[in-house]
Amino acid sequence: xxxxxxxxxxxxxxxxxxxxxxxxxxxxxxxxxxxxxxxxxxxxxxxxxxxxxxxxxxxxxxxxxxxxxxxxxxxxxxxxxxxxxxxxxxxxxxxxxxxxxxxxxxxxxxxxxxxxxxxxxxxxxxxxxxxxxxxxxxxxxxxxxxxxxxxxxxxxxxxxxxxxxxxxxxxxxxxxxxxxxxxxxxxxxxxxxxxxxxxxxxxxxxxxxxxxxxx
Amino acid sequence: xxxxxxxxxxxxxxxxxxxxxxxxxxxxxxxxxxxxxxxxxxxxxxxxxxxxxxxxxxxxxxxxxxxxxxxxxxxxxxxxxxxxxxxxxxxxxxxxxxxxxxxxxxxxxxxxxxxxxxxxxxxxxxxxxxxxxxxxxxxxxxxxxxxxxxxxxxxxxxxxxxxxxxxxxxxxxxxxxxxxxxxxxxxxxxxxxxxxxxxxxxxxxxxxxxxxxxxx
Numbered sequence: 001x002x003x004x005x006x007x008x009x010x011x012x013x014x015x016x017x018x019x020x021x022x023x024x025x026x027x028x029x030x031x032x033x034x035x036x037x038x039x040x041x042x043x044x045x046x047x048x049x050x051x052x053x054x055x056x057x058x059x060x061x062x063x064x065x066x067x068x069x070x071x072x073x074x075x076x077x078x079x080x081x082x083x084x085x086x087x088x089x090x091x092x093x094x095x096x097x098x099x100x101x102x103x104x105x106x107x108x109x110x111x112x113x114x115x116x117x118x119x120x121x122x123x124x125x126x127x128x129x130x131x132x133x134x135x136x137x138x139x140x141x142x143x144x145x146x147x148x149x150x151x152x153x154x155x156x157x158x159x160x161x162x163x164x165x166x167x168x169x170x171x172x173x174x175x176x177x178x179x180x181x182x183x184x185x186x187x188x189x190x191x192x193x194x195x196x197x198x199x200x201x202x203x204x205x206x207x208x209x210x211x212x213x214x215x
Numbered sequence: 216x217x218x219x220x221x222x223x224x225x226x227x228x229x230x231x232x233x234x235x236x237x238x239x240x241x242x243x244x245x246x247x248x249x250x251x252x253x254x255x256x257x258x259x260x261x262x263x264x265x266x267x268x269x270x271x272x273x274x275x276x277x278x279x280x281x282x283x284x285x286x287x288x289x290x291x292x293x294x295x296x297x298x299x300x301x302x303x304x305x306x307x308x309x310x311x312x313x314x315x316x317x318x319x320x321x322x323x324x325x326x327x328x329x330x331x332x333x334x335x336x337x338x339x340x341x342x343x344x345x346x347x348x349x350x351x352x353x354x355x356x357x358x359x360x361x362x363x364x365x366x367x368x369x370x371x372x373x374x375x376x377x378x379x380x381x382x383x384x385x386x387x388x389x390x391x392x393x394x395x396x397x398x399x400x401x402x403x404x405x406x407x408x409x410x411x412x413x414x415x416x417x418x419x420x421x422x423x424x425x426x427x428x429x430x431x
Contacts, residue, residue: 024262024299025285027278050299051339053285077338078284086337095337098261099303099345106300119307119348122378125340155279167296168262169279174298202298 001161001205003213009184010036012210018046018147020105020176025051025078026058028169030153030186032212034061044069048105048147050098050172051075052082066090072145074098097125100142102175107144109178114143150180154203157187158194161208162201170202177203184210216431218387221404222356224249224431225385226315229354230256234312235305237261237346240284242356243315259311261302261342266294283342306342307349314350316343318357318384320371323418325380325393327355328373340376347377359386365417367391367398388412390429397421402429 010033013019023029029049037045038061047068052075053060062068063082070092076082085091096104103115116139120126130141152173155166163185165173177183185208216224219242227249230236235257238244247267250256260267260282267282268289276287290296305311320328327347330340347353357366367384383401384391389412390402399421403412405428413420 024283025281027262027281027285051341073339075339075341077336077341083337093339095339097340097344098299098342099307099349102299102303117307118379119345119377121348123344123375125344165296165298166279167277167290168260168264168281170296171263171299175300 001208001211003211006032006036006212009033009210009212010040010042012182013037013042013149015043016045017042017149018048020147020150020172020180021047021049021059022151022153022171022173022176023049023053023058024168024171026053026060028153028165028171028173029053029058030151031058032186033151033184034058037062037067038065041065042067046070046072046147048072048145050101052079054078055081063091070094072096072101074101102172104142104145105172105175105179108146109175112144114141116140117142145179147176147180148182150176150183152177152183152185152203154185154187156189156191156196157185157211158191158196158205160193161185161205161211162196163187163203163208164196164200165202174202177207182209183207184212186212190214218358219245221387221431222385225390225429226354226356227251228430229313229383230254232256235259235265235310237306237311237314237350239314239316239343239346241317243317246315246356259302259305260288261306261346263297263299263302264290264294266291268294303342303345306345309349309351311346311350313352313354314346315354315356316347318355318366320366320368320373321355321357321381321384322368322371323398323420324396325382325398326371326378327353327376327381328371329355329376331374333374344376347381348379352383353379353381354383354385355381356385359388359415365415368417369419388415391420399423400426402427404429405431
């Protein structure tokens with residue numbers, strides 16, 4: 001793990017990159033990273049996350065700035081700007097059931113090719129997908145998801161990069177931290193090694209590449 | 216009593232002590248207000264919490280303690296927090312005893328449409344498909360009609376949420392169950408006749424000899 005300034009971390013992200021972003025309605029989204037991506041005007045991004053939050057909040061900042069060309073999310077209902085851009089054909093939105101989305105990411109981080117789920121059977125979600133029968137039960141084959149970057153929001157990060165999360169700000173964060181080539185973390189508090197007890201570490205330090213330095 | 220309150224109170228009677236229950240947005244959320252005194256129910260919020268408590272005073276709200284709509288909540292003693300993979304392991308894996316969902320349409324075989332209106336409203340399914348597919352018991356609370364049209368229909372006009380049928384439908388007029396995949400009038404609301412239910416229902420409804428009145 002390397003501790004670097006915010007500007008430097010975001011400068012490593014190229015135009016056209018795919019980003020997994022932690023957060024559920026922007027709770028647990030690394031807002032400083034969202035602000036800096038907007039400031040550096042990264043273009044043509046693919047964003048993978050639970051939702052696009054509300055207009056101008058969390059991932060909604062990237063949407064408002066027109067930086068996202070594709071969003072793979074479970075919900076856009078609380079962001080009218082995402083809906084408008086989708087209807088205008090400016091953004092490609094792939095809607096994925098929430099439990100399927102998180103399992104596709106988990107599979108991507110766990111070295112699996114995908115998962116079999118009953119969710120989506122007989123619905124529009126099944127279109128174009130392979131149906132498989134295992135022990136008499138039908139499932140859809142849902143393929144794994146990975147990204148170039150995971151942008152993670154943690155509550156505590158120690159000097160090695162071990163992470164602990166807070167309550168409902170955990171959500172997608174520990175899962176996306178396994179499924180990207182480069183993992184960038186914004187933490188509420190950076191603490192000495194040992195402050196986070198081994199049993200409380202939710203993301204092991206070796207998964208973390210960059211931590212945004214404070215100040 | 217207004218329709219949403221009546222529906223929520225009736226659904227609350229389906230709760231049993233020790234159940235793990237997920238409540239959807241809208242009418243279902245109100246079910247938590249009518250848990251019988253002395254009964255302990257585990258309420259799950261799919262953003263990663265079991266033990267969701269009341270809405271806090273604004274000054275006591277924590278930015279990292281929220282419900283599935285992103286609004287501040289509290290956590291009760293004994294609450295636990297987890298990531299989204301665990302949350303949907305609970306939902307899809309047969310650990311969730313009951314889910315209460317809103318509905319746009321329910322057909323006479325118990326099939327549910329509740330996630331989109333083509334050309335009008337495409338919010339995304341969020342967790343609805345996983346909840347309706349994976350919960351041990353699926354209860355839908357919705358108004359019986361919308362703009363004078365029955366929402367309890369012969370055939371769905373809206374995209375289906377899951378091929379798995381629901382278990383119970385509660386409206387302000389009736390409780391409807393689906394034994395043998397046939398909509399069956401289980402109870403009528405206080406002051407509502409069987410004829411009134413039939414008149415407000417597009418679906419073919421089986422009417423047993425005895426139809427008790429809804430108890431709330």
